[in-house]
Amino acid sequence: MTVDVLIAGAGPNGLMLACELSLGGVRPIVLERLPDDTKENRANGLVGQVVRVLDRRGLYERLSGGAEPPRPSPAFVFGALPLELSRLDDNPMYGLAVPQRRVEQVLEERARELGVEILRGHELTGLAQDEDGVTVEIAGPEGPYTLRTRFLVGADGGHSRVRKLCGIGFPGVTRDGSVSIGAHVTVPVELVDAATGGLNVPGYGLIPPFMHHRTDHGLFVYAPFPTGTLVNTTEWNRDGGGDRPPTLDELRESVRRVLGADLPFGPPEGDGPHLLRRLSGGNTRLAERFRDRRVLLAGDAAHVHSAIGGPGLNLGLQDVVNLGWKLAAEIRGWAPPGLLDTYETERRPAAERVVMHTQAQSALIAPGPEVTALRVLFTELLRDERTIKHIADMMSGADIRYDLGGDHPLAGRPAPDLTLETETGPVRLAELTRAARPLLLNLTPDAALDGALDGWRDRVDLVTGKADRDAPAVLLVRPDCYVAWASDSPRLGEKERDALRAALTAAFGAPSGTSSGAGGREG
Numbered sequence: 001m002t003v004d005v006l007i008a009g010a011g012p013n014g015l016m017l018a019c020e021l022s023l024g025g026v027r028p029i030v031l032e033r034l035p036d037d038t039k040e041n042r043a044n045g046l047v048g049q050v051v052r053v054l055d056r057r058g059l060y061e062r063l064s065g066g067a068e069p070p071r072p073s074p075a076f077v078f079g080a081l082p083l084e085l086s087r088l089d090d091n092p093m094y095g096l097a098v099p100q101r102r103v104e105q106v107l108e109e110r111a112r113e114l115g116v117e118i119l120r121g122h123e124l125t126g127l128a129q130d131e132d133g134v135t136v137e138i139a140g141p142e143g144p145y146t147l148r149t150r151f152l153v154g155a156d157g158g159h160s161r162v163r164k165l166c167g168i169g170f171p172g173v174t175r176d177g178s179v180s181i182g183a184h185v186t187v188p189v190e191l192v193d194a195a196t197g198g199l200n201v202p203g204y205g206l207i208p209p210f211m212h213h214r215t216d217h218g219l220f221v222y223a224p225f226p227t228g229t230l231v232n233t234t235e236w237n238r239d240g241g242g243d244r245p246p247t248l249d250e251l252r253e254s255v256r257r258v259l260g261a262d263l264p265f266g267p268p269e270g271d272g273p274h275l276l277r278r279l280s281g282g283n284t285r286l287a288e289r290f291r292d293r294r295v296l297l298a299g300d301a302a303h304v305h306s307a308i309g310g311p312g313l314n315l316g317l318q319d320v321v322n323l324g325w326k327l328a329a330e331i332r333g334w335a336p337p338g339l340l341d342t343y344e345t346e347r348r349p350a351a352e353r354v355v356m357h358t359q360a361q362s363a364l365i366a367p368g369p370e371v372t373a374l375r376v377l378f379t380e381l382l383r384d385e386r387t388i389k390h391i392a393d394m395m396s397g398a399d400i401r402y403d404l405g406g407d408h409p410l411a412g413r414p415a416p417d418l419t420l421e422t423e424t425g426p427v428r429l430a431e432l433t434r435a436a437r438p439l440l441l442n443l444t445p446d447a448a449l450d451g452a453l454d455g456w457r458d459r460v461d462l463v464t465g466k467a468d469r470d471a472p473a474v475l476l477v478r479p480d481c482y483v484a485w486a487s488d489s490p491r492l493g494e495k496e497r498d499a500l501r502a503a504l505t506a507a508f509g510a511p512s513g514t515s516s517g518a519g520g521r522e523g
């Protein structure tokens with residue numbers, strides 16, 4: 001048996017990719033070496049444009065537990081400096097406080113609904129590729145076996161076996177100087193400031209919640225999540241303590257060194273699971289390439305960096321939303337030449353920016369008077385709205401523009417959050433994109449689009465409606481919700497029709513009915 005796509009790793013990125021491929025008409029198999037989903041929780045939240053992406057797949061509601069669409073966050077931090085996002089007219093920073101474990105549960109549930117097979121306790125141990133596919137060696141619960149696949153995606157985390165087996169280098173730096181200790185604890189209620197939700201540390205003062213708080217001796221975080229109150233410290237140039245789990249006393253001593261004051265706290269209450277974690281050092285690395293013939297890398301397998309500001313899932317989940325429809329198109333036979341390679345050309349710059357801004361933030365939180373001086377300067381710069389916007393765009397990933405040609409300002413950018421007045425009533429664009437189909441939006445009732453989609457109707461859906469706010473007259477939206485082409489002209493002339501056809505061909509292949517047209521093996 002040859003499967004279309006094997007995904008190594010049922011972390012958030014492997015599971016999201018499985019969902020995207022299924023929506024694209026390809027049913028992958030996911031291999032996960034762990035027998036159950038008991039691994040430690042990492043992320044405490046999703047930050048950036050990824051929140052909008054999840055909304056556009058109907059997953060935001062499941063994660064937030066409410067029916068309301070996402071709203072931008074009024075505040076965030078950059079390198080432990082406050083970002084007053086509420087001052088921005090066009091705030092791109094979205095956030096959702098949800099533990100990674102829950103994200104994985106929801107994605108697994110969705111993948112199973114879509115018919116994905118997830119094989120737990122199956123570890124990829126080897127691979128060999130030829131022109132037609134990849135033969136994958138697997139250690140399963142009943143012993144070793146092989147599977148043949150047309151494509152393999154390594155979503156197997158920072159230590160990716162797939163990446164190593166392909167001989168893809170992972171250059172970058174390892175920083176050994178920092179040690180973080182984090183734990184769920186119980187703090188006395190009288191220390192919690194009713195007005196701000198911050199923590200009044202006796203002998204130190206008020207520390208705001210959910211913010212990195214830097215002193216000359218280290219970093220302190222107080223984060224009262226619904227799943228547990230987290231206290232975390234980071235110090236530099238100390239003996240890391242290796243992989244030994246920390247004790248709460250070690251955390252107390254670390255808090256004393258960082259804040260110069262004692263924080264009385266006790267062990268966490270409730271059933272847990274409770275966090276008690278030590279992280280020594282950190283890696284910032286980017287894979288030399290994201291593709292080796294029929295093998296692709298996604299998520300942490302392709303890039304690792306500091307977790308400061310929580311950029312990991314914003315990057316990784318958007319990687320796989322970019323990759324999913326392209327790989328599905330390749331397998332179904334309608335991908336234009338080179339489409340799959342645009343996964344790397346589009347997503348590598350996004351990864352490079354995350355590497356850059358996490359390193360910049362790491363520099364800004366380090367101890368020492370020079371860093372304190374740098375922070376004074378940054379604080380001054382962050383009084384300017386343009387600087388806040390620049391940083392917010394960078395951290396959220398909203399400054400990424402794919403090179404899709406065309407001169408419209410929206411081309412290559414995420415589609416705006418529109419609500420369309422259609423024949424059947426108002427509908428948010430985020431609801432129209434849940435099936436991950438390419439869309440041609442005709443937003444001017446009299447736009448003459450007759451026949452514009454002939455040859456692509458099997459791949460692209462036409463939606464007609466009036467936008468609730470200023471919007472182009474016509475928008476061509478890819479399955480990953482990026483704008484492939486746009487026009488402000490309600491009546492497309494010959495030149496614009498040619499440009500639309502060129503954009504359709506570039507993104508979704510030649511029109512069917514032509515010798516190189518689509519149809520694919522599955523139609």
Ligand SMILES: Cc1cc2nc3c(=O)[nH]c(=O)nc-3n(C[C@H](O)[C@H](O)[C@H](O)COP(=O)(O)OP(=O)(O)OC[C@H]3O[C@@H](n4cnc5c(N)ncnc54)[C@H](O)[C@@H]3O)c2cc1C
Nearest residue numbers: 009011012013033042043044124156157299300310312313
């Ligand atoms: C302390 C910490 C805090 C973080 N906080 C945040 C945050 O707040 N927000 C955020 O967005 N990001 C955060 N991150 C980053 C985020 O956790 C990662 O980016 C994310 O886990 C990457 O997902 P992934 O699916 O690529 O890899 P992983 O989550 O590492 O999943 C890979 C999976 O592959 C499996 N696997 C490995 N090898 C094999 C094999 N050979 N065969 C089969 N299966 C295999 C593993 O068991 C695992 O389940 C944090 C990271 C850390 C360490």
